[in-house]
Amino acid sequence: MRFSLRRHSTTHLLSAAEKAQLRELIERLERDTTAEICVMLLRDTADPARFAREYFDHHGIGKKERNNGVFILVVVAKRRVEIVVGAGLTDVVPQPFLERVINDVLAPSFRAGKYGEGLHRGVEALGQWLRAERPELRPGEPGKLPPVVDLSQDPS
Numbered sequence: 001m002r003f004s005l006r007r008h009s010t011t012h013l014l015s016a017a018e019k020a021q022l023r024e025l026i027e028r029l030e031r032d033t034t035a036e037i038c039v040m041l042l043r044d045t046a047d048p049a050r051f052a053r054e055y056f057d058h059h060g061i062g063k064k065e066r067n068n069g070v071f072i073l074v075v076v077a078k079r080r081v082e083i084v085v086g087a088g089l090t091d092v093v094p095q096p097f098l099e100r101v102i103n104d105v106l107a108p109s110f111r112a113g114k115y116g117e118g119l120h121r122g123v124e125a126l127g128q129w130l131r132a133e134r135p136e137l138r139p140g141e142p143g144k145l146p147p148v149v150d151l152s153q154d155p156s
Contacts, residue, residue: 013041013076018116025120029127035089036062037070037126039119044077051075052082062086070126074106074115081106092133093126101125 014022026037038061045051052073062069067088074081083098101122109118 013115014119015116018120022116022120022123025123025127029123029130033127033130034063034066035068035070035126035130037072037123039072039074039123041074041076041115043075045075048073048075048078048080048082052084056084056086062088072119072122074110074119079110081110089130093129097129 022039026039030036038059040055042051052071055073056069056071060069061071061084067086069084069086070089070093071084072081073084081102083102085093085098105125106118106122109115109121
């Protein structure tokens with residue numbers, strides 16, 4: 001999905017404190033639901049949807065036996081957000097819900113230059129949905145990938 005963005009510097013999209021808060025939230029959700037969530041901010045890529053799917057598949061986001069990963073990719077230069085969900089969650093996390101998270105939660109904060117706030121609220125919305133739709137999920141082993149990957153900084 002696309003979001004409009006006024007010109008903002010991509011040097012500091014997430015502060016260290018925002019990254020830490022987001023990491024804590026993702027780790028807590030993983031303990032609560034077993035779903036492995038990974039967030040990536042990327043300055044640019046030619047094809048965001050393809051990059052998101054290939055990254056998700058290559059790194060095996062989610063528990064192998066449950067295929068319950070969620071990957072949120074924010075491509076700043078393209079003003080795009082892609083959310084990839086593992087096959088084990090596709091019946092639980094429908095595409096219309098993901099589009100609402102992008103359009104109603106992430107994009108408004110991103111337009112205001114508040115990436116940390118938007119990502120935190122978006123991950124919280126996913127977590128609330130997962131808890132409501134899959135209350136039987138039990139904690140599992142923590143994932144091996146870092147929950148937040150910020151590659152959006154200018155190379156300068």
